[in-house]
C-alpha cells in the first residue's frame with residue numbers, strides 16, 4: 001500500500017483542518033442571523049399583504065407558468081412584487097423566478113431563502129449553514145447592511161481561495177492565511193448587526209482562539225493515535241486538538257445507517273464541518289475522531305440521530321481517496337460492527353442519498369461506495385427531525 005504524504009505531521013495541514021472547523025462553526029453561528037433577516041422580510045410582507053386576503057396559489061405559478069409573470073395568480077404576483085421591492089432586495093436583476101416555488105412563499109420564512117440566493121445558483125435545498133450560500137444571500141438581502149456584506153465578502157474570498165487551491169496546495173493553509181482567516185471570522189461575528197444573533201458569542205470567540213492557536217508548537221501526534229482492532233489508526237480529539245464538545249447528545253446504538261460524505265468545499269454544495277461528523281478520514285489513512293460512535297453528529301439534517309457519518313477529507317468528484325483511506329473507512333465500519341456500535345445489517349448511503357441536491361460524497365467516491373456490501377440502492381426514508389430555530 002503506497003503511503004500518501006504524512007499530512008498530519010504537516011502544520012499547514014493542521015491549519016487547514018482548524019480553519020475548516022472554524023468556518024463550519026461560523027456557518028452554524030450565522031444561521032440565526034440569516035434566519036432573523038428572512039423572518040423579518042417574511043413577516044413584513046405578510047403584514048403588508050394581509051388586508052388583501054389573498055387566496056392560496058392553486059397553479060404553482062412559478063413552476064407552471066415560468067416567466068409569464070402576467071399570468072401568475074394574484075398571491076404569487078403580490079409576493080413577488082414585495083420581495084423584489086428595493087427595501088427587501090438589492091439587485092433583483094437576474095433573479096430566476098421560474099426556478100422557485102412561489103406557492104410556498106407565504107407558508108414559511110425559510111421558503112423565501114431561494115429568492116435571495118445568488119443568481120444562477122441552485123434554488124433547491126438552500127443550506128443556511130453554508131457560508132458561501134449565506135454570504136450570497138446577504139448580498140441580495142437589502143436588510144443586511146452594506147458594511148456587513150463587505151465584511152462577509154472578504155471572508156468569502158478567503159474561503160474560496162482555500163477551497164480552490166492548486167493541487168499542490170490542496171488541504172494546506174499557510175500561517176499568514178490562517179491568521180487572516182481568523183481575523184476576518186472575528187470581524188464578521190462581531191459585526192454590529194450580526195453579533196446579537198450569535199448564540200454564546202463569547203464561547204464561539206473562545207473556540208476560534210483555540211482553533212487558531214491549535215496547530216502551533218506541533219509535536220509528533222503518534223502517541224495519541226489509538227489502534228482500533230489493530231488496524232485503524234484513530235487520532236483522538238486531543239490528538240488533533242479539537243475542543244471538547246459543549247453539549248453532548250447520545251446516539252442510540254447500534255446505529256443502523258452509515259452515511260459517507262466528502263469534505264470538498266464545492267462552492268454550492270457541501271458544508272464542511274468535520275467536527276460535526278462522527279469520523280473524518282484523512283488522505284494519510286488516519287481516522288480523525290469527531291463525535292465518534294456514541295454522540296449525535298450535525299452532518300445531515302434529519303439524519304443526525306440515526307446515522308454515523310464518515311467524511312473523507314478531500315474532493316472526490318473526479319478521483320478516489322487513496323487506498324489507505326478507503327481501507328481505513330471500511331475497517332472502521334467493521335470495527336463499529338464488532339463493538340456493537342453499528343448494527344450488523346447496517347445500511348450505507350452517500351450524503352446525496354440522504355439529502356437530495358448535495359453532491360457529497362463526490363461523483364467518483366459515490367460510484368465506488370455503491371459497490372460496497374452494505375450500500376442500499378433503495379433511497380432511504382427517515383422521518384426528518386424538526387428543524388430547530390434559534391431565537392436571538
Ligand SMILES: [Zn+2]
Nearest residue numbers: 057061073076
Ligand atoms: Zn400562484
